[in-house]
Amino acid sequence: MMSAFWVLLKRDLLLALRRRSEIFTVLFFFLIVISLFPLGVGSEDATLKKIAPGVVWIAALLASTLALDRLFANDYLDGTLEQLTLAPQSLSVMVFAKMIAHWLLTGLPLVLIAPLVGLFYHLPSNTIGVMMLVLLLGTPVLSMIGAIAAALTLGLRGGGVLVSLLVLPLYIPVLVYGAGAISASMVEGLSIQPYLLLLSAFMLLALIFSPWATAAALKISLE
Amino acid sequence: MNFYPLAGKLIPIFWLAAIVLTAIGLYWGFFKTADAMDNGMKEYYRIIYVHVASAWMAMWLYAVMVAWAMIGLIFNTRLSFMMASATAITGTIMTIIALVTGAIWGKTSWGTWWDWDPKLTTFLILLFVYIGYIALQSAIDDTRRSDKASALLALVGLAIVPVIYYAVNCPDPNQCASLHQESSLKRVESNILIGMLVTTLGFWMYSFATILMRARNIILERERNTSWVSKLNEVN
């Protein structure tokens, strides 16, 4: 069971590293959205600090949504996915491996680029730390909820827009507490611990339910 | 298919009940609530009958839809999937009515059409969730897949909507304990409450009627090539 997990994880990472440009597309999409806001809203120091938490999270939501159709699409087209559902190993475990790989390729880069966002928006250094931490807790949840929608819309025409319609409302809790934590870290004397606890709770719930739901969705879509 | 003729017989009964109950509820609310005005209530509270009734229906119908979807997924019955998708559109319409009347209520009592008040925001998101369900269903051509996929989405929504409600109600967890809202129902004057409850019953009957009508349409559409449909009185 675990060997199937590791094999699939390694395979997905290897495939992605052969097509490195895809990783950078998501990353640069994120950076472009981030840098459009100061141009549209204005670049006064106070404004930037005020909008930064929301902007970072909305850019992260959009970037992770855009990357979703890549999660299963290639494997669906070349028939690998069909083979996976027929394999004796549990589909949930293999789906989980694919989610982890997807997060390592599209979520983790956003966490690592966060200090640059902090520079763009004149954020204090402890806020940058908090931003990286909440992105680290929140982006896996985005990948895991998104995987369910990606599995449901597998192979549909206009799937990309449909996926965003389905998942963006479901991302709201992560957006609220992710952005809330960054804002709270800029206010003297506010504890960010409750935010972190809530985000961790979301991550645990997503870890339990999402692989199972995604596997069920894949079976429905491939039937 | 015993459902089709049975639903056909029930629809007029539900329509009658819907019209009578809604009329009684609104009549009671408009004419029997003079006392409430003495307690400083403004005239605009009369919006509340339609607003509360449609808001309750919007939430209840989501539960009804998920229940049908769940029955469909467990027992693999086609009729439950049809009922689930028939429920979704009536639920969407109830959500829209709740939002519009809520906005009008907001204009009279808070002086603004839209406020990011937790309840209004939750209903906006509920509308998005309904729309997502309908969009997914209509994007899939294969009926078996579209039934099951949208049912699964409804289940996922059921798991996440309460979390969204919590997040919208309490965006700052440092202060949540003090923000806890008590149910406002207990403070409502009893005649207004009667008006609200009877109107809501009327809306339930309306929902039953439209859901059954839509379910009959879906059945006809899907089974148009079967022999029992071609033997129906309607097509001869």
Place this chain on the structure above:
Amino acid sequence: MSEFFHMGGYGAYIWSAMATALVLMLLEPMMLVVKRRAVLKDIKRIKRLEERQNRKN
């Protein structure tokens, strides 16, 4: 009577709220009836075609 429709200055709001609900709740069943007629017409058309086909054979 006009006093009733005026509702202490809130008449426009109250009646527009009622009207929104009424219009939507009339439109929905009307569209369902239209849809039903369309489906029935379609079924009848297919049935006629089939009967013609059967007579030919």
